[in-house]
Amino acid sequence: MDVPMSWMKEYAPVTADIKDFIEDITLSGSKVEGYTTVAGEIKNVVTGYIKEIVKHPDADKLVICTIDAGQGKDLTIVTGAPNVKVGDYVPVALDNSVIAGGKEIHTGELRGVVSEGMLCSVEELGFDRHDFPEAPEYGIYIFPEPVELGKDIVEVLDLKDEVVEYEITSNRPDCFSVLGIAREAAATYDIPFHYPEITVKEEAEGKAEDYVKVTIENAELCPRYVARVVKNVKIGPSPRWMRKRLRMAGVRPINNIVDITNYVMIEMGQPMHAFSIETIKDSHIIVRNAKEGETITTLDGVERNLDPSMLVIADPEKAVAIAGVMGGENSMIVEGSQAVLFESANFDGPNVRITAKKVGLRTDASSKFEKGLDPNLALEAVNRAVQLVELLGAGEVVPGVVDEYPNKREPWELSYNPAWINKFLGTDISEEEMQKIFEKIELKVDPVNHIVTVPTFRPDLEAQADLAEEIARFYGYNKIEATLASGTPTVGKKTYEQTITSLVKDTVIADGLCEAMTYSFESPKVFDKLLIPADSDLRKAIVISNPLGEDFSIMRTVSFNGILNSLATNYNRRNESAGLFEVAKVYIPKELPLKELPHEIPTLTMGMYGNMDFYDLKGIMEHLMNVLGMGKVAEYVTEKSLPWMHPGRTASVIVNGDNIGYLGEVHPAVLKNYGIGTRAYLAVLDMEKVVANANREVVYQALPKYPAITRDIAMLVKEDVTVKEIADIIKKNGGAYLEEVKLFDVYQGAQIEAGYKSVAYSIAFRSAEKTLADTDIADAMDAILKGLAEELDAQLRDK
């Protein structure tokens, strides 16, 4: 909301400097976004007088002017403008001046003639002919009357005003107006607030109800409709003061009638509309819901499709406006309109908002209505409008008002408890001061019974807490003493889940991975990219009904698409390697369409490529399992069922019989789909299962007193025997003293028969009671070797 300071000061005579004012009004609750001066960047542009004009010797279209601009000497200025004559008073941009748009003007040469500045058009000063209708369509602005020479144009054209931009919160529709801001300013400085005196002479003959009849068919969506009639309308430009104010408030001046409606909207916050009565059939205004398939061409010339949820202003034949949004072309004021109907109505805020959204037309009017306006404003506003009609001589006001207002909104009472307010705010404000603050914002106070009467323009004041806010605002938020809550002590902590999650993140960061952040929604095409079969449950994703586009339309059911995309980004940017991880959720619906909230499963995803292989990733996984106390129980089982993974290079992670995730190499076809031109690796862990299986209980084990005895064995086995199978047999047959089974070599190649591999283990035995002798482990070793030979057909190699 842009409010010119001069306009506001007419009603609240603030004297503070603009910078102080901005801070003060912001701290009392009307947040200022910034301010501009009307003059903008204009600098060093003065009034001047054309003493002489001669032709430019080398240019047909240029002339050389001798100018007296009060500079002590005459200036030579070259111009191409066709409209200047000797004796004209004109704006002169001197050497080193700035005109609209920040353009700097310096002395320069134009076809060999020195020009010591520039003569200006209104456009070059940042305006147009709506602001200065007397300005020529093309050419230099010429002052209609002689002016003192050398005077700053900013003063002569009265451009010294400031326009302040406010951010108005949705609970304060009353502040969407010059008067609303003025009321706040007056309360902020505790100065008088002058509401405009609204009187209408009503000099025309007849009565309004003779000219117009109003029927409200839907009083819920239109609580009030006020109409006044003006006869013998004289359409023309509105006076300069009005045009200037409109312009400052960001509205283009059009003509006196339209300008008046806009002026009242800005000043009072009540949108209005002016209809040409001749175009209203039977002079009968009907406020009704639109019909199925009905259309209207709005003032901007666009045909709009309507539906029955929308409210229209109509005559018995046709819609003439979309209520609260925009008037129709069929009823607009034109040159020659004789009688005008001023509509000042109240429409349901949410309905206007939805309608504006549906027809794709958010106007100044609709944005005001949608906040929910006070229906009591409508009458004052229409009276203000016709008062201005009389003031501008734009027509004759017909006596009387047509006012359909079935359910009048009355002021309401609220009780307050000063002690409660002080306790709530942590203040010690006297009852008298509270009363004073209430009165400043136009609440009527009954100080004995502690009751205030709330004016109808403050629907936000519903309960005592709202009153406490008013007290706090004008007492000063920053005067409330900051205290530290005493009360019952609480322990600040993370949950167990959060602790485990932190541990997981810290561990993989220590292992060299960088934390990533990806979107939780993605494209349904992801499933094809990941080779997920059409009948997979993973495709049963939750769909967003109004997504930003297909690419962001489903809630992810797999956690790694974002990480794969990020790996691709890194690959395409020629980063030699990348190791990323993320703990984020997947969203698994219990049923579709969604009836209850889905299962959101936090998931750890690690993805990497570069100078590495499967076992680098597995090392990280094992480290993580160790940190989480699952190292001893985690098993890694060949996993061939994940379509996006390399079937020969993927393992599931099984902990206590629970499949908690997997790790492996990404399927080459998937890598191709993502444009990753190198092997990449992926690990995924279900964090709920990790949390359930993590074991952070540590019980100290006594350090060994007696030395271990180790045996190294090497064997030949078929190449598809996994080392897990071998280790399992060793463990099974190792006896009571077996302490550790450690793989130390796997070899295939020269000296090894094709289809076989050599595998070497170091097996350690230890007793807590004694130093073991060879004889103590002989049986165990025999059993191990026998087991390997029988179950795996292993051939022991000499070692």
Place this chain on the structure above:
Amino acid sequence: MKDKLKLIQEKALAAFQEAKEIKDVDDLKVKFLGKKGELTAILKEMGKLSAEERPIIGQMANEVRQDIEKMLEESKKRLEAAELAHRLEKEKIDVTMPGKERPEGHKHPMSIVIDEICDIFKGMGYEVADGPEIEKDYYNFEALNIPANHPAKDEQDTFYINGDILLRTQTSPVQVRTMEKGKLPIRMVCPGAVYRSDEVDATHSPVFHQLEGMVIDKNVTMGDLKGALAVFAKELFGENTKVRFRPHHFPFTEPSAEMDVTCFACGGEGCRVCKGEGYIELLGCGMVHPKVLKMSGIDPEEYSGFAFGMGLERVAMQRYGITDLRLLFENDAKFLKQF
């Protein structure tokens, strides 16, 4: 014999002085003191001496032996020292060569900010809570005093799954869920992802992060709200940080405020970071609306409380001078390794 001993002593002295390596010294040891050594040879002849001469020569031989042993020891030390010095000299390396690369992991800047803020509040006795991202309309809006058709609902450009279920537009529903558990007093913060249908650009993202906080107890005042948040701001931005509260509007708090902090870059003088204002908007806050308390089953006559919420991307971007929000979601290793 005396002369012989003297001669051996002199020879030994010269030999040891000339020794260049430890090995030479060992050889000399054998040569002079070994079983077949020169001194031993002389001592073997001791038997031939008279009874008077024997002790004198014996003592002299002993002195020579000790002397040679001393020379041996000294030579050895000298040579060992020289050898060590030589080795140290020989072993010098170019210490300006780069170290061996270790895998280096980094936290995401958003996580750094989230963890830091949570730690501050944990220190003040707040629990860290969590809540669903796919949320019921009731928790995201209605229970927060944002009824159907409230303009605030539109302002927040919500992603809907269906009429009832949506992607939470704020972390505030976790307030309601915490209150509904009915365990009082409450001191909690909740960081998390939130969603609004903003097209992606340098300052907008349809997914971003907020942190929500809430305190509910008996006798909580607006002064307590100011106190808690002032402490938080000092912890986050430094001891000299000042805060300023401006009235604002949120449907679920009353009174509501926005809190500005003095610009961490210029300390309040006005600079590019704060656009000359001296202050930076940090968070929205207010006293929990009595209606909200009541809807969640808490008696507003007995309990009061405050709540606050802040956008975390902005905190991270301001802190690290990041000017494009999209960088946070691209996951370029060159970016992530800077934090």
